[in-house]
Amino acid sequence: MKRKKASDILSKIRESIRTFPTAPGLYFMKDASGTVLYIGKAKNLRSRAGSYFQPAADILASRGPGIAEMLTRVATVDFLETKSEVDALLQEARLIKDIRPPYNSDLTDDKTFPYLEVTSREDFPGIYITRKPKKNSRLIGPFTSARDLRAGLVLLQKIFKFRTCRLDIRQDDEKRRFFRPCILYSIKQCSAPCAAKISKADYRLLINDTVKFLNSKRTTFIRKLRCQMEKASAQMNYEAAAIIRDRIRMIEKLDDRGTVEGNVQPEVFAADPAEAMHKLGKLLNAEAPLRIIEGFDIAHLGGTETVGSLVRFIDGKPFKAGYRRYKIKTVSGIDDYACMREVLSRRYRPAAQGSELWPDVILIDGGKGQLRAAEQAFEMLTPKTPFLMAIAKKEEIIYVSGKNSPIRLPANSPVRKLLQYVRDESHRFAQHYHHILRKKKLFKE
Secondary structure, eight states, X not given: OXXXXXXXXXXXXXXXXXXXXXXXXXXEEEOTTOOEEEEEXXXXXXXXXXXXXXXXXXXXXXXXXXXHHHHTTOOEEEEEEOSSHHHXXXXXXXXXXXXXXXXXXXXXXSOOOOEEEEOTTSSSOBEEEESSOOTTOEEEOOXXXXXXXXXHHHHHHHHHOXXXXXXXXXXXXXGGGGOOOOHHHHTTSOOOGGGTOSOHHHHHHHXXXXXXXXXXXXXXXXXXXXXXXXXXXXXXXXXXXXXXXHHHHHHHHTTSBXXXXXXXXXXXXXXXXXXXXXXXXXXXXXXXXXXXEEEEEEXXXXXXXXXXXXXXEETTEEOXXXXXXXXXXXXXXXXXXXXXXXXXXXXXXXXXXXXXXXXXXXXXXSSHHHHHHHHHHHHTTOXXXXXXEEEOTTTOOEEETTOSSOBOOOTTOHHHHHHHXXXXXXXXXXXXXXHXXXXXXXXXX
């Protein structure tokens, strides 16, 4: 009987996969309860997802015992089509970090994709590859391959001659005239602003041309390179043709990237966690060091498909295994306050009963109204609660339960940056889940 049931499930999965598009995207292996077990990316969704369930497929030999075990639990397979393979790769990384499926071993850490950073606030901006950008820099990316990006940056520097050193170069430094530039100037790979070999205005034009080149389609430039390659090949100068071919590939690889706004990597932009937690404790007059912050937000579409999010930070850093999502069950229509009360009541009922520990700080995305809704939720649970706070968008005013006056912190305050990080992460996590619910009902709460 069990064999027949397994055979029926397998037949339904194969039939479902036949309807998948042949476009790039993500596929989701789910168990009978709808929980995602594994997320994968594919150039061809139908072909890739179907390869797991071919009669002749030796999954144990080709993909290992973990995947073989997972397939015994799979009840359904779903998909999410993307615009490109690059988009699939970036979305896969974000979803695996957020959802943490049990059979995904890669991409579960906090490693991020690299950016090209232009230090535009400096007199003579540099262009660097970084996973931890500075404040107020101009960013391009994230890029999907650090190796391809490094190769592309070398080629770009040969063309535009911008600096990649970390020297502190200032326009008003008269000693620059006596500075000896490095070898990159001698081999015509840098314009040497360090030695005053180029004016500030001309160097700015150079940087602007580089950024414009990166943000354009570059078809004219690539067409010119192809003509050079074909000419070299016709003259049987195959070595030169191969060098030009490699340059074309490097330039084309610069398109394998996302956008700063569309492919958010919140881990990249955090404040110093230890400093922020210490100063938050002083701000709240905490008797003991603070360690755990939990942040909440609500998302909906016109009062439908409403969800709540919980993000957990430990010692000022996101703890992805502690993230949770809540489908709203008791509220209909648009009532963010009631939704917040429901989510908080569900989350902290075990703590009120003594079966789970409280966090040190609870942060609500919102202003006075959301904070009051949170206070009402805790009035129904227990009179003793952790520090309860809310942070409002735009003006970034901080409200603390029990304090009459709101708190305003400067933009560079580590505490403000940390609370913004928690708030933005809870908002992103709620919106991301809500966006997925609108497209496909993929994940179990």
